[in-house]
Amino acid sequence: MERGKLEQDAGGGVKEPQFGVEPHPATALQTELVEAARAYATHAKSENTRRAYASDWRTFEAWCREHQKSALPALPATIALYVAALAGRRRKVSTITRALAAISQAHQLAGHETPTTHAHVREVLKGVRRVVGVAQAQKAPIEVDTLRGLVATLDDSLRGQRDRALLLLGFSGAFRRSELVGLDVGDVAFVHRGLEVTVRRSKTDQESAGRKLGVLPGKHSSTCPVLAVRSWIESASLVDGPLFRRVTMSKRRSKVAETRLSEKVVVDVVKRAAAAAGLDESHFAGHSLRAGFITSAARAGKSERSIMAMSGHRSTDILRRYIRDIGIFDENAGDGLGL
Secondary structure: OOOOOEEOOOOOEEEOOOOOOOOOOOHHHHHHHHHHHHHHHHHHOOOHHHHHHHHHHHHHHHHHHHOOOOOOOOOOEEEHHHHHHHOOOOOOOHHHHHHHHHHHHHHHHHOOOOOOOOHHHHHHHHHHHHHHHHOOOOOOOOOOOHHHHHHOOOOHHHHHHHHHHHHHHHHOOOOHHHHHHHOOOOHOOOOOOOEEEEEEOEOOOOOOOOOOEEEOOOOOOOHHHHHHHHHHHHHOOOOEEEOOEEEOOOOOOOOEEEOOOOOOHHHHHHHHHHHHHHOOHHHHOOHHHHHHHHHHHOOOOHHHHHHHHHHHHOOHHHHHHHHHOOOOOOOOOOOOOOO
């Protein structure tokens, strides 16, 4: 393959660029360095981002074939038509924006000028934003009262103990799903004041600088995240490796697997507990735990700085998206007008 050309995998997804070797015979060290460079390039973006970009690129390629357009390189006019097509299918603005990012990256990796930044494309996207709107449909946050109801539906089986620890720790640490399932047993330490958790990598920390946060004990043993995590570790006989794992259940016994839970399982646990508690599970998702902690902390009057220290947010603008609706009836200008 020529240097600068884009390679595709068997499924049509975009691969990272291949690193060429100088024409003269490569030494063992050169070969090793080329392999290392290729590996580092592969990890330039998170696995979720790479998977999403590959899917977006395959969808764009299929659309181009259907409409007899060139996908690589693509003309700005083609991109503008594609944006309009996505909007016509009622795709969210965030989905369209991500698709453009995938297309842009594909062109850059192939050595082409990206067509997504052309003025015509920007104007079409601006019009889509005005017509479709950019407000995102958010899932309901799981606040303390709701969390108590969810936890109360769980039994003391291995799966019940795992789910209890996952829900309580996910809420109390304001974890993203990826952070929660990414924890290892060695990342949690039981200390005098509670639980010290090391988050080695997150969405806003792709360089793996890591951060530590403290999870306080609960006032009630049934909803204490520290006790729940300890109970799960002891009952599952965990020594090292992934903290949250798959549990297979049979009539005779339950077995804890070695493999790490996926992010989807977090969603399943939340929805299953919500349904068991008599709630509409469609209103909740894995992100509801994180949103619930932030909402509850803001409602309790905690400072933005302290909330961000726990949640890992780097922007107050992003944080305020969670809490902007809390005080819409507090100090309301319509109060006392005599209607």
